[in-house]
Amino acid sequence: MADSAQVPTLVYLVTGGCGFLGEHIVRMLLEREPRLRELRVFDLHLSSWLEELKAGPVQVTAIQGDVTQAHEVAAAMSGSHVVIHTAGLVDVFGKASPKTIHKVNVQGTQNVIDACVQTGTQYLVYTSSMEVVGPNIKGHPFYRGNEDTPYEAVHSHPYPCSKALAEQLVLEANGRKGLRFGGRLFRAVPASVEHGRVYVGNVAWMHILVARELEQRAALMGGQVYFCYDKSPYKSYEDFNMEFLSPCGLRLIGAHPLLPYWLLVLLATLNALLQWLLRPLVLYTPLLNPYTLAMANTTFTVSTNKAQRHFGYKPLFSWEESRTRTIQWVQAMEGSAR
Numbered sequence: 001m002a003d004s005a006q007v008p009t010l011v012y013l014v015t016g017g018c019g020f021l022g023e024h025i026v027r028m029l030l031e032r033e034p035r036l037r038e039l040r041v042f043d044l045h046l047s048s049w050l051e052e053l054k055a056g057p058v059q060v061t062a063i064q065g066d067v068t069q070a071h072e073v074a075a076a077m078s079g080s081h082v083v084i085h086t087a088g089l090v091d092v093f094g095k096a097s098p099k100t101i102h103k104v105n106v107q108g109t110q111n112v113i114d115a116c117v118q119t120g121t122q123y124l125v126y127t128s129s130m131e132v133v134g135p136n137i138k139g140h141p142f143y144r145g146n147e148d149t150p151y152e153a154v155h156s157h158p159y160p161c162s163k164a165l166a167e168q169l170v171l172e173a174n175g176r177k178g179l180r181f182g183g184r185l186f187r188a189v190p191a192s193v194e195h196g197r198v199y200v201g202n203v204a205w206m207h208i209l210v211a212r213e214l215e216q217r218a219a220l221m222g223g224q225v226y227f228c229y230d231k232s233p234y235k236s237y238e239d240f241n242m243e244f245l246s247p248c249g250l251r252l253i254g255a256h257p258l259l260p261y262w263l264l265v266l267l268a269t270l271n272a273l274l275q276w277l278l279r280p281l282v283l284y285t286p287l288l289n290p291y292t293l294a295m296a297n298t299t300f301t302v303s304t305n306k307a308q309r310h311f312g313y314k315p316l317f318s319w320e321e322s323r324t325r326t327i328q329w330v331q332a333m334e335g336s337a338r
Ligand SMILES: NC(=O)C1=CN([C@@H]2O[C@H](COP(=O)(O)OP(=O)(O)OC[C@H]3O[C@@H](n4cnc5c(N)ncnc54)[C@H](O)[C@@H]3O)[C@@H](O)[C@H]2O)C=CC1
Pocket: 015, 016, 017, 018, 019, 020, 021, 022, 042, 043, 044, 045, 065, 066, 067, 068, 085, 086, 087, 088, 089, 090, 104, 108, 127, 128, 129, 130, 163
């Protein structure tokens, strides 16, 4: 059994992947990162040499995009585990305006950071520059210094200013969570209890397709029941929720339920009793009641393609897109709850 360090499970995104440094990173990842499942190469200008890389075992996805466009960055980031952000304007010759340099190097980096937070990509590697340190505008030498050597970094040129600002954004974003939950949830349901979940966008899409095809295929579809499904992973109710809550800073404590099932049944029953006793005064509606506990603890998953066979249904949103959109929705809900 290959250890996890060797199993290709990771998705990397390299911005500026067609640049001088980016190409070296792309080629080296393919040669030296055994955990790589997919390598996304994001660049304003895609190079033809990318095509030769697609013949290998790792999925190489070329994405033409602009880091100054937040939605393009988020779309490329969706489902990535690691992003290496090298895209930038290297210009100390006045080819580009200070505004353009700032837009690409600073706003582009902010867009990458925001996309990480939105999509739950936890690891960002940023290519900074020695110019962030110096030489400063006073011409002070920096002789064989290190990261801790004191030096007055004072810049006026657009490029070093942009790299210094971008680096500061990245450093400040370290440890940032989508939400300020930062809380802990305690497992109550065994991880082995699979529960079927489907992204709401795919549920909506199936409804649209059924309504559209019903008239033409009434003989086949009339009176039929169709399970709704997509590529959402089979997980316990709580583990599935963590796909969206982990990127928002929540942690699920315990590999196994922390309380014995009989105690959960007792607590659920007490909740039901309390609800009954309090009903004349207040509506008490706890998450945990006998019904919800039973549902959460009963494996219920489907595997079917009847909807595809009968009316050509295919999920509109991939798992990665569904997950990203749900994380964004959770974050928006948290923002409106403040
Ligand atoms: N070349 C050098 O000596 C040094 C470079 N760096 C940094 O390394 C990184 C990469 O630099 P190089 O590979 O040398 O430059 P490069 O110009 O060869 O590569 C930059 C890549 O970014 C892409 N890019 C530019 N604007 C973009 C945008 N708006 N959206 C998406 N992609 C965009 C370009 O198409 C190019 O492929 C930059 O962040 C630079 O600041 C740091 C220190 C030294």
